[in-house]
Amino acid sequence: MSWSEGAFRDEIEHHLEASTLDGMRQGLDEATARTRASERFGDVADVRRRCRRVALVPRRAVVVSLGLLAGGVLIMSLVLASTLRELAAVRARLDTALANPSLVQTGATVQAPRHTVAALLDEARRANRGGDWSRALVLAERAVRAPEATDAQRCVAFLSKAHAHRCLAQPREARAALTAAEAELPAARRPDLAHRIARLSARPGYR
Amino acid sequence: MGDLGPVSNTRAPEILRGTLDMMVLHMLCGGPSHGYGIARRIQATSNDVLRIEEGSLYPALHRMEKRELVAATWDTTDTGRRAKFYTITRKGRARLRRYTHDWDVASAAVRRVLRAQGGHA
Numbered sequence: 619m620s621w622s623e624g625a626f627r628d629e630i631e632h633h634l635e636a637s638t639l640d641g642m643r644q645g646l647d648e649a650t651a652r653t654r655a656s657e658r659f660g661d662v663a664d665v666r667r668r669c670r671r672v673a674l675v676p677r678r679a680v681v682v683s684l685g686l687l688a689g690g691v692l693i694m695s696l697v698l699a700s701t702l703r704e705l706a707a708v709r710a711r712l713d714t715a716l717a718n719p720s721l722v723q724t725g726a727t728v729q730a731p732r733h734t735v736a737a738l739l740d741e742a743r744r745a746n747r748g749g750d751w752s753r754a755l756v757l758a759e760r761a762v763r764a765p766e767a768t769d770a771q772r773c774v775a776f777l778s779k780a781h782a783h784r785c786l787a788q789p790r791e792a793r794a795a796l797t798a799a800e801a802e803l804p805a806a807r808r809p810d811l812a813h814r815i816a817r818l819s820a821r822p823g824y825r
Numbered sequence: 826m827g828d829l830g831p832v833s834n835t836r837a838p839e840i841l842r843g844t845l846d847m848m849v850l851h852m853l854c855g856g857p858s859h860g861y862g863i864a865r866r867i868q869a870t871s872n873d874v875l876r877i878e879e880g881s882l883y884p885a886l887h888r889m890e891k892r893e894l895v896a897a898t899w900d901t902t903d904t905g906r907r908a909k910f911y912t913i914t915r916k917g918r919a920r921l922r923r924y925t926h927d928w929d930v931a932s933a934a935v936r937r938v939l940r941a942q943g944g945h946a
Contacts (some may be wrong), residue, residue: 625899625909629860632908633879636861639904660880668884672891 621673626666634659735767742778751782758782769805776802777814784823792824845877845885846894847924853895853913854921859902860886860909886911894920 634655641651659665738761745754761767761775776799783792796818803812818824852858852866863886864877889895894917900910913921 628907629883629909632859632902632906633861635906636859636902636904636908637879640865658879660878662880665880665883669887672884672887 621670626669630659630662630665735761735764735771738764739771739774739778742775742782746778746781746785749785751785754778754782755786769802770808770811773799773802773806773808773811777811777818780818780824784821787823789823796824843924843927845882846889847921847928848875849882849885849889850894850913850917850921850924853911853917857898857900857910857912859911863911889917893917 634652637655637658638648638651641654642648644651646654656662738757742754742757742761745751745757758775758778762772762779764771767775776795780792780795780799783789783795796815799811800815803815848867849863852863852870855866858866860882861879864879864882868876886895886897890897890911893914895911896914897909897911899907902908
């Protein structure tokens with residue numbers, strides 16, 4: 619329902635005319651009848667103001683609905699923004715950790731280094747198996763340099779490097795890596811790794 | 826002669842405003858009518874006891890139109906004049922039933938109170 623000044627005027631004029639005619643039917647002259655009709659109607663300006671307010675002021679139910687909708691959207695936006703911020707922060711930390719484990723020093727990332735080194739070693743192993751030895755070298759080197767890497771993890775990383783160097787026909791580097799892996803053995807306390815080093819040392823390409 | 830002038834005044838008690846709406850809706854149950862016709866019919870039906878302050882009828886009609894209790898269309902009167910005719914809607918009939926029930930309950934309660942006073946108020 620919208621406000622129309624013309625419609626309001628027409629409606630009120632009809633009312634006053636009908637009331638005037640009634641007065642005239644009762645014997646009043648036109649002027650008196652019109653005056654009496656106006657008196658009975660009351661203040662036209664006040665009636666106009668009240669009708670206009672009815673037309674223009676939105677219904678309470680609509681206002682409440684819009685308010686609830688706006689509130690809901692605002693809350694959802696805040697929750698979404700907060701979640702996105704958190705996700706972005708987590709992703710940034712993970713990216714940093716994966717790109718350079720040696721930079722992992724403080725904060726929440728401290729809880730992840732073992733997992734990160736393990737992930738690097740897994741990736742290096744997959745690269746070796748897939749024939750991507752250059753990549754295997756890079757990943758193994760990162761694992762070796764990670765300060766949070768355990769002795770056993772460093773040992774495994776050196777073994778990965780040794781394997782990659784051997785496949786790249788770099789016997790001297792392969793031998794050096796194998797020696798480095800051997801040096802980690804006492805602290806690593808991993809008989810399986812000792813057995814593996816002994817087995818590799820006997821193979822050509824490491825001598 | 827009773828004057829229902831304050832009935833549609835926004836500062837009037839809610840029961841009075843509801844009374845005006847109830848009477849208007851009831852009058853429209855008899856068929857479409859314009860504002861002047863409604864005022865005259867209320868006055869005539871009540872034997873001139875109730876007289877609507879005519880101007881105040883229109884904010885009430887417009888409010889009920891906005892709440893879809895009545896529908897309005899422009900038509901021509903018997904005298905050839907263009908006028909806005911109001912018709913009660915289904916929603917308006919439902920509201921009228923509620924108003925009537927509330928009125929019955931309230932008026933019965935008032936009667937009981939007056940009887941308890943012994944009729945010597």
